[in-house]
Amino acid sequence: MATFACSIAAFVPAASSSYHAHYNDGNHRSGHFLAMSRKGTRVQSQSLSSTLRINTVRIVILTCNAALPESDQPPKDLQVPRDWTSPSVAAQEAEWLRGALHQWLDDEYCPEPANEEISKRCSTAYLRCLTEGQVDMGEILMQMVRALESFSFKESFHGVFSSANAAIDLITKRMNDAHDS
Structure with a gap:
């Protein structure tokens, strides 16, 4: 077994x-x-x-x-490339995530003011993880969830987990695109 x-x-x-x-x-x-x-x-x-x-x-x-x-057989654990943890690349990746997630949130249901705050919180958590050398996507996901827990989703179509999962999905697609090019 x-x-x-x-x-x-x-x-x-x-x-x-x-x-x-x-x-x-x-x-x-x-x-x-x-x-x-x-x-x-x-x-x-x-x-x-x-x-x-x-x-x-x-x-x-x-x-x-x-x-x-x-x-x-299952895939290997998903990790962000180590070179993304350098301060300049981490800042660039976090800014990319902020914009991409905001766009995804707007496109998924409708543009709403909460989408900007959701994308900022996920981006900030992502930047913090990268600058601390955290590359495990599960840990990054949990940091995003923690960053979103204090946000009120009453005025949003989205939720804590759907937003954090969307951010992780976008990062994963970006990693795949970088790997393919």
């Missing part, structure tokens, strides 16, 4: 360190119960073909024991 990380958005009690989930990857029958344990807060760029359902209060990565065919 191989241990693999499954990227899922789940809500779990803060004090909890182990979980159970129903697992179905086509090889196990639906409802097969596997022990799950918290690995950390990481985001991965691809989803697995397996399905996890959890009754859930915070984003986590869970590990479970299951045999996977070689073609279904």
Whole structure:
């Protein structure tokens, strides 16, 4: 049996360190119960073909024991390139994120004043992470979530997690574009 990380958005009690989930990857029958344990807060760029359902209060990565065919092996942990942590590049990337996220938020539903503040908070959290040398996208996501928690989304179509996830998605696409060019 191989241990693999499954990227899922789940809500779990803060004090909890182990979980159970129903697992179905086509090889196990639906409802097969596997022990799950918290690995950390990481985001991965691809989803697995397996399905996890959890009754859930915070984003986590869970590990479970299951045999996977070689073609279904999970992706490696997603990290920002280390050269993006230099102060000048970090500032440039954070400014790019502010503009790109603001545009995405405006395009997704409608332009609204809250979009500017949401994009500023995510951009500031991203800059802080990069300048501190934090390259793990899961940690960056959690810093963005923390930066957005004190913001009132009453006047917005967006929420804390949808905004932070959109920012991470934009960063991931930018990394892929940089890698492809």
